[in-house]
Amino acid sequence: MTDTISLAFDGLAVPASIHKIFATHFQTYFTTYYNRRADSLLNALCDKYGSDKGEIIPDGHPYPWVSHTYADVLERLFGHCREHVRYVFECGLGTNNPSLASSMGENGKPGASLRMWREYFPNAQIFGADIDADILFQEDRIATFACDQTDAEQVAALWEKIPDVQFDLFIDDGLHTYEAGVALFEHAFHKVREGGIYIIEDVTFESLVKFANYFEGKSFAHEFVTLHRPNVPLGDNSQVIIRR
Numbered sequence: 001m002t003d004t005i006s007l008a009f010d011g012l013a014v015p016a017s018i019h020k021i022f023a024t025h026f027q028t029y030f031t032t033y034y035n036r037r038a039d040s041l042l043n044a045l046c047d048k049y050g051s052d053k054g055e056i057i058p059d060g061h062p063y064p065w066v067s068h069t070y071a072d073v074l075e076r077l078f079g080h081c082r083e084h085v086r087y088v089f090e091c092g093l094g095t096n097n098p099s100l101a102s103s104m105g106e107n108g109k110p111g112a113s114l115r116m117w118r119e120y121f122p123n124a125q126i127f128g129a130d131i132d133a134d135i136l137f138q139e140d141r142i143a144t145f146a147c148d149q150t151d152a153e154q155v156a157a158l159w160e161k162i163p164d165v166q167f168d169l170f171i172d173d174g175l176h177t178y179e180a181g182v183a184l185f186e187h188a189f190h191k192v193r194e195g196g197i198y199i200i201e202d203v204t205f206e207s208l209v210k211f212a213n214y215f216e217g218k219s220f221a222h223e224f225v226t227l228h229r230p231n232v233p234l235g236d237n238s239q240v241i242i243r244r
């Protein structure tokens with residue numbers, strides 16, 4: 001019995017242990033095969049603003065790594081109702097300070113994904129937060145705040161500034177450690193409206209296993225999405241999605 005399962009279309013090996021480990025936490029899963037669309041609006045907006053959540057054109061990005069494919073999932077979740085989305089929150093604006101954790105690099109475009117959300121969700125108010133106070137900005141339909149996602153008091157203080165808002169979409173694209181993901185989730189999930197969606201991005205396989213243990217026995221409607229790209233290892237191209 002081989003320890004790996006080869007994906008025929010990209011020749012890369014996925015650890016069979018993914019399936020073995022997750023089978024102890026989940027009873028069901030499904031697999032979707034698809035081709036990326038050249039007419040995807042959200043991927044085009046990633047290119048336009050410089051977010052690494054997706055791409056149409058594989059060259060010329062302000063960040064020096066292969067783009068994620070989250071835009072493909074997000075478009076499936078929200079493409080049919082994007083005019084109805086009212087409130088979006090994202091942790092992680094995309095600092096271009098290379099000395100900070102989870103930086104987009106010195107050519108990064110702070111605020112890229114928030115401007116992308118603003119254009120994709122034409123009737124939404126976009127909120128964002130980041131530990132780097134130097135990249136905060138306020139624009140039409142965008143408000144940003146300084147916040148360390150690992151600090152419960154700072155997160156609570158953030159919600160006091162926007163007490164009446166419940167988010168349709170909440171994205172954690174911040175520090176990307178398991179501990180930071182749990183810290184923010186535990187102090188932010190109540191800000192997602194009923195029916196809304198909370199997404200943790202850039203989750204490594206090791207962190208997926210930790211999240212599986214974290215959610216075990218809890219009643220959250222959570223699911224793991226592993227996104228496979230041609231000729232690139234899975235790496236951190238996975239999401240945890242929790243529905244309220």
Ligand SMILES: C[S@@+](CC[C@H](N)C(=O)[O-])C[C@H]1O[C@@H](n2cnc3c(N)ncnc32)[C@H](O)[C@@H]1O
Nearest residue numbers: 051092094095102112113130131148149174175
């Ligand atoms: C990958 S970037 C976000 C990219 C952006 N969302 C985009 O798609 O263009 C991650 C961001 O998380 C921020 N960050 C790192 N640690 C953080 C923390 N403890 N709390 C809040 N934000 C943090 C970094 O400063 C950085 O701006």
